[in-house]
Amino acid sequence: MSPGPNSYYGPLDPAPDAGWSDAPPRMGFFTDTSVCIGCKACEVACKEWNDVPGSGLDLLGMSYDNTGALTANSWRHVAFVEQARPAGHRTPPFAGNPTGGSVSASSAAVAAGSGNPTGTDPGVPPGSPDAAARMAAGPSSDATPTAAGTQFLGMPGDGPPGRTGSAEGRTDFRWLMMSDVCKHCTHAACLDVCPTGSLFRTEFGTVVVQEDICNGCGYCISACPYGVIDQRKGDGRAWKCTLCYDRIGVGKTPACAQACPTESIQYGPLEELRERAAARMATLHDRGVPEARLYGHDPTDGVGGDGAFFLLLDDPEVYGLPPDPVVTTRDLPKMWKRAGLAALAMAAAAVAAFVGGSS
Amino acid sequence: MSDRPVGDRFRRFRDRLAGTAGGPDPTAGESHATSFRPDAPRSDAAAQAARLAPVPSGAPTQRRRGGRRGRGGEELTVPAAGFTSYYGRPVLKPPVWKWDIAAYLFTGGLAAGSSLLAAGGQFTGRPGLRRAGRLAALAAVGASTGFLIRDLGRPARFHHMLRVAKPTSPMSVGTWILAAFGPAAGVAAVAEAAPWLPEDGLPGLARRVLPPVGHAAGLAAAATAPALATYTGVLLADTAVPSWHEAYPELPVIFAGSALASGAGVGLLAAPLGQTGPARRMAVAGAALELYGSHRVETRLGLLSEPYRIGRAGRLLRAGRVLTAAGVAGALLGGRSRAVSALSGAALLAASVATRFGIFHGGVASARDPKYTVVPQRERLARRAAVQD
Numbered sequence: 087m088s089p090g091p092n093s094y095y096g097p098l099d100p101a102p103d104a105g106w107s108d109a110p111p112r113m114g115f116f117t118d119t120s121v122c123i124g125c126k127a128c129e130v131a132c133k134e135w136n137d138v139p140g141s142g143l144d145l146l147g148m149s150y151d152n153t154g155a156l157t158a159n160s161w162r163h164v165a166f167v168e169q170a171r172p173a174g175h176r177t178p179p180f181a182g183n184p185t186g187g188s189v190s191a192s193s194a195a196v197a198a199g200s201g202n203p204t205g206t207d208p209g210v211p212p213g214s215p216d217a218a219a220r221m222a223a224g225p226s227s228d229a230t231p232t233a234a235g236t237q238f239l240g241m242p243g244d245g246p247p248g249r250t251g252s253a254e255g256r257t258d259f260r261w262l263m264m265s266d267v268c269k270h271c272t273h274a275a276c277l278d279v280c281p282t283g284s285l286f287r288t289e290f291g292t293v294v295v296q297e298d299i300c301n302g303c304g305y306c307i308s309a310c311p312y313g314v315i316d317q318r319k320g321d322g323r324a325w326k327c328t329l330c331y332d333r334i335g336v337g338k339t340p341a342c343a344q345a346c347p348t349e350s351i352q353y354g355p356l357e358e359l360r361e362r363a364a365a366r367m368a369t370l371h372d373r374g375v376p377e378a379r380l381y382g383h384d385p386t387d388g389v390g391g392d393g394a395f396f397l398l399l400d401d402p403e404v405y406g407l408p409p410d411p412v413v414t415t416r417d418l419p420k421m422w423k424r425a426g427l428a429a430l431a432m433a434a435a436a437v438a439a440f441v442g443g444s445s
Numbered sequence: 446m447s448d449r450p451v452g453d454r455f456r457r458f459r460d461r462l463a464g465t466a467g468g469p470d471p472t473a474g475e476s477h478a479t480s481f482r483p484d485a486p487r488s489d490a491a492a493q494a495a496r497l498a499p500v501p502s503g504a505p506t507q508r509r510r511g512g513r514r515g516r517g518g519e520e521l522t523v524p525a526a527g528f529t530s531y532y533g534r535p536v537l538k539p540p541v542w543k544w545d546i547a548a549y550l551f552t553g554g555l556a557a558g559s560s561l562l563a564a565g566g567q568f569t570g571r572p573g574l575r576r577a578g579r580l581a582a583l584a585a586v587g588a589s590t591g592f593l594i595r596d597l598g599r600p601a602r603f604h605h606m607l608r609v610a611k612p613t614s615p616m617s618v619g620t621w622i623l624a625a626f627g628p629a630a631g632v633a634a635v636a637e638a639a640p641w642l643p644e645d646g647l648p649g650l651a652r653r654v655l656p657p658v659g660h661a662a663g664l665a666a667a668a669t670a671p672a673l674a675t676y677t678g679v680l681l682a683d684t685a686v687p688s689w690h691e692a693y694p695e696l697p698v699i700f701a702g703s704a705l706a707s708g709a710g711v712g713l714l715a716a717p718l719g720q721t722g723p724a725r726r727m728a729v730a731g732a733a734l735e736l737y738g739s740h741r742v743e744t745r746l747g748l749l750s751e752p753y754r755i756g757r758a759g760r761l762l763r764a765g766r767v768l769t770a771a772g773v774a775g776a777l778l779g780g781r782s783r784a785v786s787a788l789s790g791a792a793l794l795a796a797s798v799a800t801r802f803g804i805f806h807g808g809v810a811s812a813r814d815p816k817y818t819v820v821p822q823r824e825r826l827a828r829r830a831a832v833q834d
Contacts, residue, residue, distance in 0.1 A: 218533030281616035302598015322598025406531030428697035429671035435730035
């Protein structure tokens with residue numbers, strides 16, 4: 087089959103492009119972070135259903151997030167962000183309550199250097215202390231900094247926000263929670279670069295690793311623009327979310343969406359989810375949450391739209407997502423052309439070295 | 446991790462935190478204490494008390510840069526970027542490739558450069574160059590295969606690479622290039638054994654057949670060699686690693702130059718003095734390509750050039766430049782001395798190693814810091830918004 091005009095970049099229905107005839111509608115996730123309560127049921131359900139090994143027990147100094155990142159052993163990851171700003175339009179829920187962020191700039195800087203032994207490679211790599219300190223100090227332009235110098239106790243505070251700190255240091259407070267997952271990109275770099283054909287496109291338009299084929303070359307890990315796929319130590323192979331290929335094949339809902347108690351994780355045909363997400367965003371804007379935005383919903387973005395997309399309440403990078411990901415294979419034709427030119431130059435130089443001299 | 450007592454990690458964390466608050470922590474490689482203890486909390490508190498806008502997000506970083514300069518470290522010309530991130534953690538997963546892959550970049554290039562040298566020697570009647578080139582090519586391509594297989598998470602499944610041929614996967618393309626180059630280089634090197642075979646019987650037949658077969662194989666290897674030397678540039682560039690991806694126009698140039706220079710190095714080291722003329726010219730051409738390419742990646746990419754100038758990558762690339770210059774100077778001026786020729790050949794080989802590891806580590810460093818992911822993407826969004834307005 088010859089590649090279509092948008093096979094490397096641009097809007098596309100991936101399953102027919104990958105050669106599926108009579109493909110069912112493309113399925114995906116819409117994760118509405120505005121109703122996420124951070125219960126981590128998705129993380130647990132995913133581990134239970136997919137038999138994903140434990141990822142170690144640790145305290146990362148990142149609010150209630152002790153998972154750290156998506157890894158080969160964590161296919162859902164709930165991010166927690168504490169911000170000293172009003173939660174939405176109304177009377178801020180903690181207005182008048184003494185609050186304080188649980189993480190000071192200095193403790194965040196130290197915490198960024200801690201690595202979680204997840205049993206995977208690279209797992210949760212240590213971060214940049216500068217950037218962590220900036221985040222704890224209130225990075226957003228319209229945010230007030232949290233109380234600095236709060237002592238880090240290894241836990242995000244010993245009580246809920248609003249019970250700590252002093253009356254003088256009152257701030258508004260909001261908590262962002264977001265269940266992250268593999269994006270199942272329309273143009274999936276991991277799949278494009280896989281040299282064994284282990285990663286493949288399913289009839290549902292999702293991207294799955296075949297564990298009996300993967301030889302652990304690690305190329306997909308460097309290629310993913312979201313830092314999702316990861317290598318399991320000891321095992322050596324790459325692992326990530328399969329969008330529960332085994333469940334959706336028999337008409338069931340993926341484990342995480344099934345377990346989500348607030349329907350923050352919604353599963354369904356992607357077209358329908360996109361409509362639902364647009365409606366939800368309009369509702370939130372009406373209700374005075376202008377910061378609500380969709381992420382990964384746009385089929386014209388750098389990866390051709392995500393099969394798993396999100397409604398966020400702040401910039402993507404606040405949640406650890408890249409603000410403008412682009413599939414690396416977009417530039418691959420240009421790269422091969424440059425390599426061809428360099429190869430010609432090399433051959434010419436070698437010929438000239440032998441022909442163009444007297445000795 | 447299960448044999449650690451409960452709470453051990455937290456205790457270590459608390460100790461580190463206490464160390465940070467009390468003064469520079471001698472165990473930390475780079476002291477963060479100077480930037481955060483006096484500056485960030487105090488200014489935050491002041492801002493909070495006054496109900497003012499938050500601290501400019503870049504401020505602590507800038508102060509830290511100043512401190513670093515004061516300590517005689519490296520000077521950064523790119524201004525400290527104020528950007529947001531999730532607890533400072535990297536957005537991307539840094540490559541899991543270990544040093545084997547950087548070493549393979551060198552040996553693959555060495556194999557390619559040597560086989561070109563051998564083919565040149567074969568055509569122009571320089572048996573010394575031919576022999577040295579063919580043997581070095583076989584050794585290097587053998588080492589390459591070893592490095593590549595060793596780096597796999599599942600080495601026993603290396604042959605799964607041969608299930609498919611995918612132009613979208615530079616690693617798949619490279620596998621097939623290596624599969625074509627390796628046997629050709631092997632046959633060409635084995636053919637060098639012909640003079641040692643007895644003259645009669647079956648070995649005698651081999652003695653007569655091997656040289657022409659070796660010539661054909663050497664030609665085949667040389668024809669594949671430029672592809673072998675330059676595809677690795679695409680291999681690194683076709684990733685989300687910011688400093689590799691954005692350097693895609695230069696990486697194949699650097700690698701082609703480095704391959705030529707290392708092949709020339711083999712000639713200077715191993716061939717008789719009278720036959721090394723072409724190797725000297727090859728060294729000059731290779732060094733020129735390599736220096737041009739690495740100068741471009743160190744200056745053209747803005748913020749994404751930074752990882753190539755600082756830290757380990759910066760040191761390696763600077764060492765590579767010095768060694769290249771020394772090697773070329775020796776190759777040009779030491780034409781009458783066996784020792785100088787050999788030394789300059791060794792310098793060229795070492796330069797190639799340093800350059801490959803430098804490029805490798807520069808990319809890894811760019812994936813480890815969220816700055817290199819977030820800031821360029823934010824700038825791209827801003828440019829797009831400006832166009833739309």
